[in-house]
Amino acid sequence: MAERVTIGDLARRLGLSKASVSYALNGQPGVSEQTRERVLALARELQWYPSSSARALSGARTGVVGLVLSRDPDLLGTEPYYMLVLSGIEAALIDAEYGLLLRMVGSEPGRDLPVYERWAGEGRVDGVMLFDQRRDDPRIPLLRRLGLPAVLNGAAEPGAALPAVVPDEHGDADQVVELLHGLGHRRIVHLTGPSGLLHEERRDGLVRAAASRAGMVVETLEGDYTMGTAERLTTERLRRGPAPTAWVASNDVMALGAVRAAAREGVDVPGDVSVVSWDDSLLCEIGSPPITALDRHPRDFGHRCARALLAEIAGTGDGDTGPRRSELRVRASTGPAAA
Amino acid sequence: MAERVTIGDLARRLGLSKASVSYALNGQPGVSEQTRERVLALARELQWYPSSSARALSGARTGVVGLVLSRDPDLLGTEPYYMLVLSGIEAALIDAEYGLLLRMVGSEPGRDLPVYERWAGEGRVDGVMLFDQRRDDPRIPLLRRLGLPAVLNGAAEPGAALPAVVPDEHGDADQVVELLHGLGHRRIVHLTGPSGLLHEERRDGLVRAAASRAGMVVETLEGDYTMGTAERLTTERLRRGPAPTAWVASNDVMALGAVRAAAREGVDVPGDVSVVSWDDSLLCEIGSPPITALDRHPRDFGHRCARALLAEIAGTGDGDTGPRRSELRVRASTGPAAA
DNA sequence: CTGAAAGCGCTTACAG
């Protein structure tokens, strides 16, 4: 075990007090430039690292932010979306020399609450990032009570209870509906994630609004992001009689499920039915047919989320650059509406 | 900000010393059962949480283990393997009330070294999990020097410099080769990941050994886990003249690349060429054709890795349950060898 | 079984 070098060691060697060393190391006023240089040089030479626990204990930052992922592990393994968001988060944190404490819990609502409670109680993190906001989300009052900085990612109203990072949901819905309308489709099935999730409700509202402006009709089917459910819902709907010609699915996995179910029912994609995914990924690229999808820049989004949280922790305004327009990647799963 | 409850508060309320409270809370001897009960009851009532930094500073555990993922973010987003391993790790850590500090760095070798140095210096973690061991891996001497507990995941020799968790690579190679041999294949292309990775070298050796026992021949092509490279290598090999009839790829993404390249070259899968993936995932299931793949139980593997590290940290032997046999999921990408 | 005390390595008022 390498012997730890402390600021006490640095102070002794330099004939300074620990306070001066601390000021020098932290870029605080209170030491001459010359002293600071000497301190920094010695710290580097002796490979001094600040003890994160000592720092945290004496009231400074922990240098860590927390993220609780509330999805089923199997789904996390198949949906590339979160891994990409995660890598964007990491990129932002690295720049700020922050660490990420990651926790995966199941998808049942509320399983994450004790984690925040504990993190706050133990003083583990400086803040947390929240995804998948729900109606009357219990995390918001909880985090307020705990006094833990937090950022709501994917929220609609910037003026909400917590600072938020918003995606371009409006533009997303418009792009998708526009494409389908242009292809002659007039009826859409919107295959959503669980309706308890606010972004699913918002998306559905925006799709309906855009559709109705274009004189189109929308049927909503509530899925759960899994392929199995998407296949079942699609099969049922196709069998129930005259079905819409366009399907919009909330993620890539469900879009694939819709395509597979259609194939199994003898419904041609895109001949009889067009399919669009709200998330792009390799899954969409390799589907047969490849699936038209929105590239919502998940890495970029993760990066913005982390930066917003860091700004919140630092108390320096939100610093959010605002949403970036998604790119609709048109592939073979969409085509002219059947007559 | 909720006021922090400390053991001092508990001690005062109960008329005990902080030491007694600490002993009671930590299940240490030195307090009567009755006292312990009272302490625990009050701690629960006041929602006391141990300050992780105070604990860590006074020499106890940090309660956190670290993981550095050294792959390109884009690849992490497409390859489901790591997310599944991660969820297995999380499951084991939750049981032990441990947290996971996650860091993603690029795939250039060595980018992770400063992270370990820093984590050790800052006293951030109790140990780290190592994946993707390389020949003369610099992490091993580094971690030894730093005195940071570590576990090598995916290593072959249990008697190595660090405790290790081993997959059933032998069985994996045998299963794959056996399947192909039974289908009449006699020549295999082994599309590997970077040869600097020890598990790639071992796999290749095992595939060659199993093949040669069965009178088969193996050609090795070194890929980098990406689809692009796999497509290019496959295309080149197919064009170069009489190619083997069986392709074994080190991950699902490369297997897909091989299938796509074959299709583009007018080579039928599995009519002309069979393809097997070393990793199973949704990508394999939805491929056209669906790809025969080894389910190496990545969640289970992650779970074992985390448990081994926790055992190492606790100093309680390795506690590894040993490898679990992988399951070869035979799908439409493999068939009888062309005459 | 219990208490008083030192110490972990920092940060931060407070004096000089």
Add this chain to the structure above:
DNA sequence: CTGAAAGCGCTTACAG
């Protein structure tokens, strides 16, 4: 600009 000191909330010998 610098130093002596208190304090963060625990754990852990050491006495009783």
